[in-house]
Amino acid sequence: MCFNLADLFRINSSIQDITINAKHLFLNKYFWDAIHTSLHNPRRLYLARSSSEGSSEPVFWEVWRRFEEIEYTRRFDSCAEVYDAAVDGSVRLKSFKCDEKRYLSARTQGLWRWLRKCPNLTTLHWPYIRSDLEKFGMREFNKPVWPHLEDLSLEEMGRCDDEAARVFFGRLGPLTHLRMTRGFLGPHFFDLLRERHFDSLRTLCVENMSSITGEMVLGVLQHCAPLEVFETRRMSFLDLRANPGPWACLGLRRLRVALETDPADPEVDRMFFEQLSKLTNLKEFDTSRSPHDAWEGPQYPLLQLRLDRGLAQLSNLTRLWTVKIESTGQGLSSEDVEWMLEHWPLLTRLSGKLSSDTDIEERITDLPVEVLDIIGDYLDTGVNSFKPLILTSSKLYHHFSQRLWRHVTVHSHTPPDFFGILKDRTHFVHSIRFKGRVQTEYYLIHYPGLLVFEHDNTVRTIAKAKEVCRNSVNFFRLNPTIQDVIITPRDLSLNEGFWNAIFASLQNPRRLKLGKEDAVMKPVMEGGSGRAFWRVCGRFEQLHWGGLVPIGHVHEDVEPPVWPYLEDLRLGDVRGTDETMARVVFTHLPPSLKHLRVDSAIFGPESFGILRERVFDNLRTLSVRECTSFRSPMILEALQKCPRLEELDAYSITTTDLRGHPGTWACHGLTLLRVTFRSGRGEDEEFDDHDNNDGDDDHLLFKHISTLTHLEELDMTRYPEAYARNWFSPSRQTGPQLRLDSGLGQLLTLTRLKKAKFSGIVQNMRVVDVDWMLQSWPKLEELCGEFSQVASTEKELSALTSSRSPAPVALCAKPLPAASGTNSSSLHEEDYTIPFPALTSLSFGFLSWPTAFHGTVPPPDRNDYFASIIRLCPRIQNLTLTNAVHCPSVQLWETIFSTLENPRRLAVTRMDPTDNPSMQAFWKACSRFEELELIGFDILTTNELPATPFPRLKRLTHQLTPYFRHSIGQEGQLTWIMRCPNLTALEWRTSIARFPSRRLVEAIRQNTWPNLESFQLIGTKFKDDKSALILQHLPPLHVLRFPNRYLSELSFGRLQERHFASLSILDLNGCTLFTSEMVLSVLSGCPLLEDLSAPFLTASDLRQSEPARRAWVCLGLTRLKVYITRDREHPDADKLVFEQLSKLVKLEELDIGDDSLYDLNDDLVRDLGSRGALQLRLDSGLDCLAGMKSLYAVEFRGTVQTMRVQEIEWMLENWPELREVSGKLSKNSQTHAILKGIFEKRDICTFDR
Structure with missing residues (x-):
């Protein structure tokens, strides 16, 4: 094994992270030598359970010096001299973690010396320190060590005295995280900790330290301001009475301490609750009694979380997720628990016995649960330690699990054990949010009622991005009920397969939202991924793209997107030219578009012309404030030609253009007008009562505004510095004057006006002008701006608006x-x-x-x-x-x-x-x-x-x-x-148990639904005769999803007779008796078919079929999912398969993997497996598929392929849209790696499984 690993390192010199987790694997010198000589930039080494035969070799330490992070959880069987071989330290090493708890004390001398020669350590997790202090003496610690150390974790300090611990920590720099499991910490050490580390400590875990006194605990809470996580044993009311000062750690997120109180003095409880109420960021509160306390000193009763003891003071702890009260002897009532549920809305874990009274415990389980959302998250303790948010009370657990889990968030660090908890509650989940690269298991769950899918956080490497896309594809296919897709990750290039999965899988997509983080980057727009993205946009009603929109990288020969259902379009910073934007974005905008928001400087005449022709008649919202090229004449034309416009947010209108475009404004239903009006008054001219130079301009403007009788908000605010448009920065003097002698009286028709804003425009109003506004605009709620340049007048007018009856007018913005x-x-x-x-x-x-x-x-x-x-x-x-x-x-x-x-x-x-x-x-x-x-x-x-x-x-x-x-x-x-x-469309997701199959068959036989075009019955099973009756009496269908394992010849005959001529989507996956001959009949008998999913197709059946069944008529097929086998006895049959597939020139997705075989019986699966899957090779006939120019995804997962370089090069040359290849390219691992590399160099995603 070591020799194979050594060869692997020599072939793949770019490896950075190495994880070895294998028992009885001896890592010899060849293993270490390959790492030392081959890897260019090793970063992380993790060793678990394996032994190190070559650890005494010098090359072993040379390898260790090259890593930045080392973690091992194994035992070195060599003698102490192994570590003495380490002469030189490492300047690269930043993190060292050791989990060897046994026998390390006898071997740490050399290793300790080596670590002391690693000056850049920032993280050190060390199991045992007693022998070091005793053997080496205090001279070893008389000079500074590890000046950059921030995270220190010590499993055991042995019997080191207080002074020795003080000297050791005195040579360390300020720590951020400190964890100590066992040992003795006395007053000298605590004083040093307070002087040297309290200003930087965010994590302090000393829960098993028996020497920590209540006075020390209180000192930490009162003086360690940055603290976020604090775990200790207990604190007595005697310490709180002696020192009742305020607690300083207001950012505390996790607190674990047993609070001992005095039952005879309610004032003590009040003092505890008063201090706890200041910890408004607290998420986890654990006041359980430690088992070690049973034999350590006198015990006092613990704090009771009851309203009559002062619990109501904690009403502001709204972020509290977890409360643990194990072994505390609580005596809660139902009112106490009701109060917690009401005031702690995020509470998801209440652990411990709530009451010793069994009757009260039973009543608590019947509480009405008003908590609506539960975040299926894991609590971050601040030190990469996460705990599951579950209810552990035996009584409350069942009750809560029936009501919660509607909105779930899963992190990349969520442990696997949460998977089972979530899987049991899938039918309650309506929305799910993935943060980062979550584990694959969470993508493989089916949620029957899922409506919203959200993915965010950073994915920084290409491999991780591809994995996220692949997992998301599976997720969409498992959850077709998703309506809203929200993607806001940074550095995640969403590939073609991602978008195509949305297009092909989601049944009724409604909203696509891409956050301000750049979710789609340049590579997406340059090829098939861009086409797939525009294609999927056509199925949504709302598209919100808040980030960079690099349409400048879209090729000119790319067809513009068509989105017939789009009603709401919001685009962020579009990059490119106005011509490109008009061609790519606006060419096929539907006339039904109602809301358009664009924040791009390139929005110009080309885009505006298309917008005017296509959507002006129905446009309700137009927001183009940040479009610097959307000039004043365009804004005026929108006001004149958008009769249904309700909201307009643009940059500025000049009075010169207002005079040049005298037409009437047609948008009489406008409710919000946010635009700056630039008058012709010079920037250096001041306005006074005798200045009438621009009175005509103001009169003309107010005449137009007076026609907007539904107007509720008029915002003429100047933004001279916002949006970085300094060249549009007019002086504060220019703009219309809200004065009666300037034509303000014409706005008497604005009886619905609620807000008038004129910030940045210095006005010279008078009392008569403001009084007119207050009387003429009865619904006025807000006047925002400066009334006058004269201070006394400004103060007088402000007082006038404030004293208005019955409701004063606000002078500043307020949330509405x-x-x-x-x-x-x-x-x-x-x-x-x-x-x-x-x-x-x-x-x-x-x-x-x-x-x-x-x-x-x-x-x-x-x-x-x-x-x-x-x-x-x-x-x-x-x-x-x-x-x-x-x-x-x-x-x-x-x-x-x-x-x-x-x-x-x-x-x-x-x-x-x-x-x-x-x-x-x-x-x-x-x-x-x-x-x-x-x-x-x-x-x-x-x-x-x-x-x-x-x-x-x-x-x-x-x-x-x-x-x-x-x-x-x-x-x-x-x-x-x-x-x-x-x-016309029925989708019924049900279950097998007690399904009324006879009644359904009878209802269909009686033609209960004569207009039905789409029939989807999922989750039940029918015998073949009943399935046949259903298909016989249903009207001709366009869509049929009927995964019935008993559907066989009789049902197929009815399907052929009744529905073949009209079907466009046919999904028969799960129909275990649906044969290869039936699939051939579908392909040769459904002329309108666009999407087909079936179990399998054999080359031998195609070879033996009649010529009529080889004449495939579904030439518009875009997706084909079927497992295709070879004919080993007649190799020419494989070429016949490719010849038939070549007729499907519009095919975009070809899936010949074995996924569809999972529901078949074992004997049939073995028979199909023995025949072998269709080989995508040129000598088998692959070159027949040269006409599939639209093919973007090829899947053959679970099949054994034997491709070569020539096949890969042929695919790249003949399938220009190819962006996703799924499956093992070759049964030889090295060949597979080489072929995969060829695809990845062309930015084509490859998925091995």
């Missing part, structure tokens, strides 16, 4: 609710009285409400809020209710039913069953919609199903999971689905 389609519980009552007459989409998030509104008044029922805003927005078409726990009231459903004029789509997720009147009102509201999506909740038998049909409903996504004993089950679900006769 955003006029968007998303509603959360943080808004105030008055926010729900704002009408949005053009609002078409609204999403409600049922979040927790504060216990008091405006301090003292309890809030009204939230259903009243939502009903109020729906009444004000009757044009809403798309309505989403998220986390609707518990079911909204009858009033809200009746408001939805009676108010909305033309509702189209309703999505309801996670709604618990409730009383029958509410459910009846819910069904009544559903009858108004054309599209319905019900995910993740249950319906009880006590809730009567609607008796009337739903004639308007056309598309139904149905995924209700029975949770409760009295659930209506799948029988009741089918009863309701049968009352939707006009469905």
Whole structure:
């Protein structure tokens, strides 16, 4: 093995990190010599369990000197002279970690001396220090050592006395992290620690040090200000009484200390709670009693977390995640736990016995849980130590696990044991967020109701970026219900496979958001990845790209993106030219585009011309403030030709252009106008009461603004330094004057105006002008700017606005609710009285409400809020209710039913069953919609199903999971689905247990859904005869996903007769009886087919098939997933397969891997495996596929390929769009590595598995 590893190092000289974790592996001198002579820049060495036969050789130490980080957890069996061979130290070594706890004391002399010759150490984890101090004496520590050391961890200091420890630490620089497991620390050491290290310590863990007194613990809390993690034994109330000074470590995130109190003196508890209340950043609080305390000194009762003892003082610890009270003898009541859940919204772990009273413990399990979100995260203790956030109380665990885990975040450092916890709660998860390069297992989980996928944080190497993309591809395929994709990582080049997985897998994508970090870089835009990105954008309704948009790297021959569903487009810093931007971004913008926000200096005439022709008629929002090339005439033209414009945010309009474009403004529904008006007044001219030079300009401007009768915010603020446009920096004198003699009186029509801003424009208003505003604009809430250059006048006018009755006008900006389609519980009552007459989409998030509104008044029922805003927005078409726990009231459903004029789509997720009147009102509201999506909740038998049909409903996504004993089950679900006769698309995700197969077959036989075009029934099984009846009586389908393992010849005959002529998407993966001959019939009988997934296809069946079955008619096929076998007895059959595949010239993804074989029986899998997979070789006929110019992904995972260099070069030459190759290129590892390197040099992602 060592010789093989040595050869590996010699071939791969770029290796930096080496990890050896193998028992009974003897690392001899050849191993170390290969590292020493071959590797260019080794960085990290990790050794575990292996032995070191050559550690006495000089080359062993030469190798160690070349690494920056060394960590070993093994035992050196050599004698002490092994370490004495280390003569010279290492200037490269920065981190040394040793986990050898046994026998090290007898061998540390040479190793210790070697470490002392490593002056740049910043991290040292050392297991045992007793022998060093005793053997070497204090002279060894009389000079400074390791001046850069920041992180020191000592497992044991043995019986070193207090003075010896003080001398040792006195020679170290200020530490940031200090952990000491066992040893003796006395007052001399503590004094040194306070003098030398308290100003820098962020982590101090001394929980097993019996010599640490309560006085020392209190000294740490009062004087160590930077501390974030503190773990110790205990602190007594006697110490707190003696020294009640304030605690200084206000940034503390984790505190572990047993607080001993006096039950007879409630004042002691109050003092403890008062100090703890100042730790507002606290995330983990552990006041458990250590087992070692049982035999060490007298014991006092521990702090009780009860309201009657002062717990209410901790209401500001809103970041608290974990509370541990093990072995503390708590006597909590249900009111105490309710208070914790209400005031600590992030609480996810409550560990320990809550009460000694069994009855109280039982009652606590029945508490109503109002905690809505749980972050499936691991608590970072600040020293790379992470603990799982789970509930460990035996009573609360089951209760909480049924209610939480809706929003999950997984870190790159999340340990594997969290995987099982998360996997058991997948049906509760609605959104998931991956931070960094998380472990592969988390990408392989199926979440039935997942709606949002978010990935962020830094991925810095190409290998890690490719792994993230590969894992994300699998994740999208497992979770097709995802609607929102949010990507905000830095340095992550998202490859073609990533975008194509979104395009091919997600069923109803809605929003794509790319953060300000550059998620897509130059390589993405230059080739197939860019094409794939633009292609996937066409499926989204919203595209937000906040980072760098390098469209300048898009080739001229690349077809521009087509996005027929796009309604909201937001682009950040677009790089390139105006012509490129017009060609790439705006050429195929749909007329339905409603919102456009662009922050790019290249937005110019070319882009504006296309924008004017395509989207001006329907545009609602136009934000181009940072587009320096979007000049004044363009802004005026938008005002004149966008009749439906509601918000305009641009840079400036000049009065010269205003006079040159005298047309009327058509956007009479404008509610927000944010633009600077530059008058013709010279920069050096001052305005006074007799200055009428520009009065006509102001009159003209106010005349146009007066037509905007729906205007709510008028912002004329000057931004002379913002956005770095110094060449547009006009003086403070230029701009319209808000005076009656300048035409201000014409704005009498702006009765809805709430905000008027004129910062940066020095005004010369008078009392009569401000008084006119206050009287003429009754809804005015804010005036922002300087009224006058005269100080006395400014003060007088400010006082006038402040004294206005009944509500004063604000003179500075204040936060107000955003006029968007998303509603959360943080808004105030008055926010729900704002009408949005053009609002078409609204999403409600049922979040927790504060216990008091405006301090003292309890809030009204939230259903009243939502009903109020729906009444004000009757044009809403798309309505989403998220986390609707518990079911909204009858009033809200009746408001939805009676108010909305033309509702189209309703999505309801996670709604618990409730009383029958509410459910009846819910069904009544559903009858108004054309599209319905019900995910993740249950319906009880006590809730009567609607008796009337739903004639308007056309598309139904149905995924209700029975949770409760009295659930209506799948029988009741089918009863309701049968009352939707006009469905065109039905997706029903269900389960095998108690599925009403007979009733479903009978319903289809009776033509219950005559207009059905898409049928997806997932999660159940039918016998072949029942499947045949279903396929026979369904109308001709366009989309069929029917993974039924019993689907066989009878069903296939009905499929062929009834649906072959109309199918465009056919997914039969999981149909274990679907034969190769049937696949051939599909390929030769479905002319409109675009996407086919089937189990397998054999070359022998193709060879023996009739000529008619070789005439494949699905020439528009873009994706083919099927395992193809060889015919070893007739090698020409392989070429016949390639000849048939060559007809599919539009193919973009070819997957011949063995994934589809997993559901087949073992005998069949062995038979197919013995035949061997189709070989992608030129001598087998690969050159027949030269016409597949659109092919971007080839997958052959699980197959044994024997490719050569000539095959790889042929693919690169003939498949220009190829960007992803998945599978083992050759069974020979060295050949595979060489071929993989050829692909990677051309920026093509290769995945071995």
